[in-house]
Amino acid sequence: MTTTAHAWAVPGFAQPLVATDIERRELRPDDIRIDIEYCGVCHSDIHVATGDWGERRYPLVPGHEIIGRVSEVGSAVTDFRVGERAGVGCIIDSCGHCHCCGQGAENYCLTGPIKTYGEDNRYADGEYTQGGYSTSIVVKDSFGLHVCESVDPAATAPLLCAGITTYSPLKNWGAGPGTKVAVIGMGGLGHVAVKIAAAMGCEVTVFSRGDSKKSDALAFGAKDLIATGTGNFAEDHRGSFDIILNTVSADLDLDTYMQCLRLDGVLVQLGLPMKRMGAMPRTFTQFRRSLAGSFIGGISETQEMLDFCAEHGVGAEVEIIDAAGINEAFTRTLASKVRYRFVIDCSTI
Structure with missing residues (x-):
């Protein structure tokens, strides 16, 4: 059974974001559901939302710097447990068998990695991917990331891209x-x-x-x-x-x-x-x-990065905003009036 998530989405080409509801897919055996706590605002979100990179299907929910807690796991999942803090980055699937995927470089998948939002997911019956400006997300467990409990989750969210x-x-x-x-x-x-x-x-x-x-x-x-x-x-x-x-x-x-x-x-x-x-x-x-x-990194390397940053106390400098402030945050980002990254408190969605 699908579930409803609250979200902020681009309703049409180059239009300001608005509050809406979206459907998340029913969990497959290898899926996890994450209740989202924080999502970073990446400059690429703005490029997509404002139409700089062309038309997409709408409504479109941006966001690929996602931190939250696992709320449900599929029957075959063994690497995540309910209540664990987890993250989702820029990609949520790949072919898994090409030369690049075989080296743990799913970000360079020869058939194209599936991005976290704005793409038809050919590995999930053509589901249109929707991102982290929302209250929850469902993702394949092998594309989820473990987030250390000791870190500041808001400061860690931008690490999933930046x-x-x-x-x-x-x-x-x-x-x-x-x-x-x-x-x-x-x-x-x-x-x-x-x-x-x-x-x-x-x-x-x-x-x-x-x-x-x-x-x-x-x-x-x-x-x-x-x-x-x-x-x-x-x-x-x-x-x-x-x-x-x-x-x-x-x-x-x-x-x-x-x-x-x-x-x-x-x-x-x-x-x-x-x-x-x-x-x-x-x-x-x-x-x-x-x-x-260079273009982001594979899942194992992203996990390595998160562990390295946790060990060395590295996090982004962030300004936490309510969901109602997303459009203003886009404007301020374009004007370089942020020190240094906006992060959405997704409990306000």
Whole structure:
């Protein structure tokens, strides 16, 4: 039997969110039901809601940074128990047998991972996925995540996107003690990148247009913040960094930033600008520099990230809002008037 969940949804293309009810599927043997406590507001939620990334089926419930408690488990579930705190991130299913899924990289599933909202779930009879701006969600147990009881659940919710998006490339490119890491931008994604890189033992520098966030950057574990709007920062920091994470979606001159890479250094693109990006060939051939990209992470790696952050006390800086404030939160996020992530108290839905 399906169950009704209260939610906030986009009722039509590029329209403000409104309160509504949605149906969640009946539990299958390998499903868990989570009563949602908190859901982070990700910038990608805004892109989808405002139509930046095209039409979807409506009503559409955003949200893929979900923390709550298990309220029901299917008959075959052994890894979760009722009452346990659990999370759901950006994907809720994949084919399970392609080369990528076989390596625990379901996020790169060759047939396409099923995103937490806004997609037809071909593994659940075409069910249209609805996200975490709601009171509950049903998800396959193998795509649920265990959340330590000792952490702040509101501060942990954004880690299910911002955390894994930054943890995965840092791990993949060998970040650790002695590694010099630069983070471009210190917003909702970048401030988490600074905290995680610092917890890994890296020497962290922030590139930001101005210096207004310098005290925050230092408090989060960075050694320095470089204001890119004044002076010739690239010349001053030529050949300085092993890894640069670009967390912004602005159209940057990547040649300039890549000049700051050391031998075999890599600039990893995380933000999603709407225009093509690239650099001159000589930028790559000098010092064997690389330009790469990264997209969230697989389920086992996301669990590893959550455990790492719990162990090292890493959480996002959040402002908790009632559900009625979601539309205003979207507006403030677009105006960069949040420190640093909005999280919805889903008990207010």
